[in-house]
Amino acid sequence: MPHKLIRKLEHFTRLAPDDRAALDALAQHRQRVYRARETIINEGDKPEVINLFLDGWACRYKDLENGKRQIMSIFVPGDICDLNIFILKYMDHSIAALTPVTVLEISRDAFERAIARCPRVMQALWWDTLVTVAVQREWTMNVGQRDARERISHLICELYTRLDCVGLVTDSACLFPLTQSELGEATGLTPVSVNRVLQDLRRSNLIQLHDSRLRILDLPGLQQAAMFNPNYLHLDQEGSHLAANA
């Protein structure tokens, strides 16, 4: 059932039937559904489980004293948040559903059992962790060095690529349920600026975006506008030498 995760991990290495079985075993665990905007875990709470997102979009965010909110990560299906998070006593940020969301709650024990006898799974999950950090660095870069148009384009490129990885892109189109406010919170822009940039991207015939549907009309053009280089997602089967049937 967590086959979106499997699908994603196979961008890194090929998994043996055993490995897949170990990952599937995780799916035995408690599944939980959240409504749009519902909190999944709050800053200050004690983390107890590893959340694996099966369906829907969610985000990591933090509120500032001055009322602003920064969205620091977006979770799409197949994403897993913080292996071993229970090492920490308190969450330093919150996680909330952006759309209705289904997650798998993996306990520490189940997780440890799953990876204990599958070194390839362990490595693949390490890869996923390293990619998550690389994404976070790229977000720092995005808000630090790019202007409004580049930021929004870059975020769109990244999410589009990540969705493609787990099979959620069809015909250059995908679901894209972020509001303009949320796009702003993720990129450090105001909703008004986001709106203006989106108008511009539409006028430039790079994207279509309405009713939570995104279609990329000119991927190379959009990537260029974003200075997007997918390197940091490390998707090119870099771990294939570790693969089951290599």
Next chain:
Amino acid sequence: MPHKLIRKLEHFTRLAPDDRAALDALAQHRQRVYRARETIINEGDKPEVINLFLDGWACRYKDLENGKRQIMSIFVPGDICDLNIFILKYMDHSIAALTPVTVLEISRDAFERAIARCPRVMQALWWDTLVTVAVQREWTMNVGQRDARERISHLICELYTRLDCVGLVTDSACLFPLTQSELGEATGLTPVSVNRVLQDLRRSNLIQLHDSRLRILDLPGLQQAAMFNPNYLHLDQEGSHLAANA
């Protein structure tokens, strides 16, 4: 010899003599010295070792097509960069010395041997990894939501706290070898803006900063100016229940 790392890890958990021995064993490995500004590893290179910073400051950075550069992390003594980095085939960013730097190059094997029989060390290093990611998220927040004065203050607060953790603060003062350009590259500001903010912080009697020496005159005041909350550094012995002598 990597006792700055040990010192840092003990903010999370208490280590047994065995654990310390395992960490000390790492120090047997190749030590390497870089000059200020020298590249330690370049974007595109294959990562071969885990670098543990013993002395001096370094940074992670990425160059953009448009000539700008974002510093995405700062390394101070006791910091370790990316456990298991060799899972990736290519570096997606570069690392360079900011000052003369001494690093320990830990091989994959040595690393695996060190943690194999010391679960506490493993957990402590995992904690360190989670903190590193939390710091990266905070940087995203910093450039995304704070104004110039807040950003610079925040970065100063963070580095001051991290240096304090490894015993590099004496009498509210520490080495602080970043140039104003580098501060700008880390915060998404121009050197001119950085200069103006620093003037302002000095006039407000919050800090002294000259000749690469920083003194904090009013820590609560600076933290308030920065909206700094050290939560995300997870320094309060959160893992003491796992400790050797708990």
Next chain:
DNA sequence: CGTCCCCTTGAATGAAGTCAATACGCGTGG
């Protein structure tokens, strides 16, 4: 002694923010 890097300062410019008004779709309840 000259060069280079870093820091400093002032004045002009510009990108994004703020403020405000309007429009649109959707669900709820009268």
Next chain:
DNA sequence: CCACGCGTATTGACTTCATTCAAGGGGACG
């Protein structure tokens, strides 16, 4: 069924914070 409220999107006018441009000073080093 329609009215209303609410959240989201759009647009225009004005403001502001940071950037850009430019010039000058000081210290380190060859």
